[in-house]
Amino acid sequence: MITELEMGRAESELELGLGLSLGGGTAAKIVKPGGGGAWGERGRLLTAKDFPSVGSKRAADSASHAGASPPRSSQVVGWPPIGSHRMNSLVNNQATKKEDDGKKQAKDDETKDVTKKVSGKVQVGFIKVNMDGVAIGRKVDLNAHSSYENLAQTLEDMFFRTSPGTIGLTGQFTKPLRLLDGSSEFVLTYEDKEGDWMLVGDVPWRMFITSVKRLRVMKTSEANGLAARHQDPKERQRNKPV
Amino acid sequence: MDLRLPSKVLEHILSFVDSNEDRNSVSLVCKSWFETERRTRKRVIVRNCYAVTPEAVARRFPEMRSLTLKGKPHFADYNLVPDGWGGYAWPWIEAMAAKCPSLEELRLKRMVVTDECLEKIAASFKDFKVLVLTSCEGFSTDGLAAIAVACSNLRELELRECIVEDLGGDWLSYFPETLTSLVSLDFSCLDSEVKLSDLERLVSRSPNLKSLKLNRAVSLDALGSLLRLAPQLVELGTGSFSDKLDQEAVSKLSQAFSEMKELKSLSGLWDVLPEYIPLLYSVCPGLTSLNLSYATVQMPDLVELLTRCSNLQKLWVMDLIEDKGLQVVASSCKELRELRVFPSGAEGLNDTNVAMTEQGLVSVSEGCPNLESVLYFCVQFTNAAMVTIARNRPNLKCFRLCVMEPFAPDHKTQKPLDEGFKAIAERCKDLQRLSVSGLLTDKAFEYIGTHGKKLRMLSIAFAGDSDLMLHHLLSGCESLNKLEIRDCPFGDTALLENAAKLETMRSLWMSSCCVSFGACKLLSQKMPKLNVEVIDEHPLETRPDSSPVERIYIYRTLAGPRLDMPEFVWTIQKNPEIGVSHLAIK
Numbered sequence: 090m091i092t093e094l095e096m097g098r099a100e101s102e103l104e105l106g107l108g109l110s111l112g113g114g115t116a117a118k119i120v121k122p123g124g125g126g127a128w129g130e131r132g133r134l135l136t137a138k139d140f141p142s143v144g145s146k147r148a149a150d151s152a153s154h155a156g157a158s159p160p161r162s163s164q165v166v167g168w169p170p171i172g173s174h175r176m177n178s179l180v181n182n183q184a185t186k187k188e189d190d191g192k193k194q195a196k197d198d199e200t201k202d203v204t205k206k207v208s209g210k211v212q213v214g215f216i217k218v219n220m221d222g223v224a225i226g227r228k229v230d231l232n233a234h235s236s237y238e239n240l241a242q243t244l245e246d247m248f249f250r251t252s253p254g255t256i257g258l259t260g261q262f263t264k265p266l267r268l269l270d271g272s273s274e275f276v277l278t279y280e281d282k283e284g285d286w287m288l289v290g291d292v293p294w295r296m297f298i299t300s301v302k303r304l305r306v307m308k309t310s311e312a313n314g315l316a317a318r319h320q321d322p323k324e325r326q327r328n329k330p331v
Numbered sequence: 332m333d334l335r336l337p338s339k340v341l342e343h344i345l346s347f348v349d350s351n352e353d354r355n356s357v358s359l360v361c362k363s364w365f366e367t368e369r370r371t372r373k374r375v376i377v378r379n380c381y382a383v384t385p386e387a388v389a390r391r392f393p394e395m396r397s398l399t400l401k402g403k404p405h406f407a408d409y410n411l412v413p414d415g416w417g418g419y420a421w422p423w424i425e426a427m428a429a430k431c432p433s434l435e436e437l438r439l440k441r442m443v444v445t446d447e448c449l450e451k452i453a454a455s456f457k458d459f460k461v462l463v464l465t466s467c468e469g470f471s472t473d474g475l476a477a478i479a480v481a482c483s484n485l486r487e488l489e490l491r492e493c494i495v496e497d498l499g500g501d502w503l504s505y506f507p508e509t510l511t512s513l514v515s516l517d518f519s520c521l522d523s524e525v526k527l528s529d530l531e532r533l534v535s536r537s538p539n540l541k542s543l544k545l546n547r548a549v550s551l552d553a554l555g556s557l558l559r560l561a562p563q564l565v566e567l568g569t570g571s572f573s574d575k576l577d578q579e580a581v582s583k584l585s586q587a588f589s590e591m592k593e594l595k596s597l598s599g600l601w602d603v604l605p606e607y608i609p610l611l612y613s614v615c616p617g618l619t620s621l622n623l624s625y626a627t628v629q630m631p632d633l634v635e636l637l638t639r640c641s642n643l644q645k646l647w648v649m650d651l652i653e654d655k656g657l658q659v660v661a662s663s664c665k666e667l668r669e670l671r672v673f674p675s676g677a678e679g680l681n682d683t684n685v686a687m688t689e690q691g692l693v694s695v696s697e698g699c700p701n702l703e704s705v706l707y708f709c710v711q712f713t714n715a716a717m718v719t720i721a722r723n724r725p726n727l728k729c730f731r732l733c734v735m736e737p738f739a740p741d742h743k744t745q746k747p748l749d750e751g752f753k754a755i756a757e758r759c760k761d762l763q764r765l766s767v768s769g770l771l772t773d774k775a776f777e778y779i780g781t782h783g784k785k786l787r788m789l790s791i792a793f794a795g796d797s798d799l800m801l802h803h804l805l806s807g808c809e810s811l812n813k814l815e816i817r818d819c820p821f822g823d824t825a826l827l828e829n830a831a832k833l834e835t836m837r838s839l840w841m842s843s844c845c846v847s848f849g850a851c852k853l854l855s856q857k858m859p860k861l862n863v864e865v866i867d868e869h870p871l872e873t874r875p876d877s878s879p880v881e882r883i884y885i886y887r888t889l890a891g892p893r894l895d896m897p898e899f900v901w902t903i904q905k906n907p908e909i910g911v912s913h914l915a916i917k
Contacts, residue, residue, distance in 0.1 A: 165737075166409075166410055166411065167406065167409030167410050167411045167817070168409070168737070168792070169674060169708060169733055169735045170408070170409045170733060170790075170792070171409070171673065171674070171708075172408045172409070172466070172492060173408075173410065173494070174492045174520060175624070175625075175673065178601075178625055179674075179675070179676065182627055182675075217496065227415065228414055228415070
């Protein structure tokens with residue numbers, strides 16, 4: 090039954106537009122985790138062939154996944170259905186089991202990275218962006234950007250673009266922002282790993298992305314204290330202004 | 332002659348009506364009853380924050396003191412809902428701040444809560460008492476500080492499995508010295524260390540403190556001094572249970588535990604070392620709830636603990652308990668009502684404990700007459716086991732079986748697990764919640780549709796053969812309220828044929844199924860009282876009607892299409908020019 094279904098899908102896939110994979114085929118492809126559910130390649134439904142059998146025979150067609158390295162079920166997003174807190178704890182346990190005491194510190198850092206990958210929510214590369222006057226913060230993927238201009242464009246789109254049927258988050262502004270050149274009402278600032286708030290754009294992009302913790306689109310009038318590159322840590326505000 | 336009940340009398344009568352289900356019925360009797368009821372309702376629960384607008388709720392229930400809201404669909408817990416989908420608490424908090432400033436309690440589940448939200452709560456509700464956030468995200472410890480510092484009558488602050496941006500442990504130090512009303516504090520999901528002296532002072536000035544759930548960073552040593560300050564605790568979540576203590580510290584801790592005469596619920600126990608398990612023996616007989624799901628304790632030590640827990644009603648544990656351990660539960664924990672067994676291996680199949688099989692659950696079903704709720708992660712299962720379980724426990728209300736290997740058949744007979752789930756559906760007449768897994772054909776769903784008359788929530792993954800599966804469920808399960816499906820090969824026909832059913836349900840989630848874009852448009856057109864959301868992170872530039880959608884989330888609503896949809900969520904109202912005129916409309 091599963092085979093028929095796959096064949097049926099392969100036929101209908103031929104009619105669909107660009108970007109779809111053709112043919113369910115016999116080579117099981119590894120489905121990448123993160124973001125988009127089990128649709129690692131567009132349009133293909135996972136079937137029994139995607140999952141390795143652990144010592145049990147298949148009731149379905151025995152035509153196999155021979156020749157392809159079977160992907161693990163742990164690579165399917167959200168499977169097994171365990172909440173991210175629990176998943177993180179499991180991963181931490183794994184790491185702890187495999188080490189000796191001397192290397193604990195290094196391992197702790199490593200597990201934190203692994204933790205981030207597993208939880209899916211605290212994702213490496215995604216950082217929080219808040220804008221003055223906007224209650225709802227957003228997240229942006231730094232790894233998906235190559236330059237400050239790129240990033241500024243994304244942020245402008247995120248907070249200011251209005252499209253039919255969608256109200257931009259601020260609901261009002263429609264002019265392009267130009268966050269980087271100091272000509273607009275807002276500037277882009279960031280908090281670095283030491284907790285200091287600085288103007289975006291002073292350091293090379295690569296250095297920036299390794300040290301940025303979060304971003305803030307701040308009113309130019311409030312940003313005057315940041316003109317200097319280094320800010321006294323004591324001035325760092327406890328609560329964000331409303 | 333005026334035969335109507337005077338409204339004062341009705342009000343008095345209603346003050347004894349607590350259940351919202353009853354109050355909902357009352358409000359349908361007639362207009363004056365509707366009016367009296369709405370003016371007196373104190374506790375409001377909205378199980379889908381997009382089903383109604385915050386303003387409408389505030390207008391209807393001006394005397395609201397307690398509000399409970401749920402946002403994202405359940406599958407968001409497993410990362411199936413992309414970030415930015417929605418579920419924002421802000422509009423609700425803003426509306427309540429304006430219209431119901433006497434609000435005292437807020438309980439939010441799966442919502443996006445920002446620091447601004449928390450600051451607004453702190454600033455707007457003078458008598459704020461209870462904040463419970465479950466599986467929420469979007470805020471940092473700064474927001475907690477705002478709550479701590481401002482809410483002078485705070486009774487409960489609970490963070491359950493939230494994703495919090497942890498900027499340090501200072502937030503706890505913001506509770507003023509004048510705050511003495513704390514009854515419950517749960518910060519178990521936070522990472523950073525709080526200042527122990529501040530925590531101790533907070534605990535010692537809170538004589539009403541009944542529930543304290545610490546985070547992992549609180550050491551075993553610190554636990555000792557906290558317990559001595561609060562022996563009256565009814566619920567305790569420990570921190571890490573693994574520091575090396577000297578003999579004196581150990582005996583002090585043991586003494587502290589034995590002083591806790593009221594303790595009913597125990598959790599936490601991260602990294603607990605086997606040699607510390609005996610410290611818990613003194614509280615075991617009094618426990619009704621034990622959460623060992625984060626404790627990597629092996630079977631022999633678990634057994635020692637569980638034989639002493641004769642009053643246990645709720646047990647959460649990892650599969651390290653093995654079949655043997657579950658046999659001990661079956662013979663020792665006769666009051667057991669709820670059992671959850673979680674996998675101990677992060678990699679799922681390859682390192683899951685194989686000494687735990689379907690037998691474990693069968694034993695518990697035999698030995699525990701009050702067992703009504705089960706969540707069981709297991710590598711594989713058999714039909715025979717499910718038939719036995721159903722025969723033993725027709726009183727099951729919740730049966731969630733997660734066979735971790737997708738499409739796994741009965742490992743003894745190699746047949747699909749249809750017969751097993753049939754037995755469960757047939758025998759357990761009060762079954763309200765069911766999660767199925769393993770190899771399942773359409774037949775399984777025919778059985779469920781035929782027998783699952785009280786079923787309210789159903790979760791399905793990697794199952795079925797065709798549209799018939801969905802059709803059986805939507806046409807058969809009369810009480811169906813929430814249906815969530817992933818990676819199943821059906822869609823259009825069943826969905827469109829049973830469109831009317833969707834208005835009787837809270838929500839339907841389908842991801843990685845075969846629902847076409849055209850069907851979504853058609854459904855949207857047919858059913859204006861539903862929000863049909865197509866959630867597609869990688870849409871094609873031109874979207875032909877036959878193209879499958881990644882995810883679809885359908886829910887009934889009085890509020891119309893929501894205004895806070897991100898780019899990747901499509902509804903028909905967003906692009907009305909893409910019409911369905913060329914499709915046949917039934």
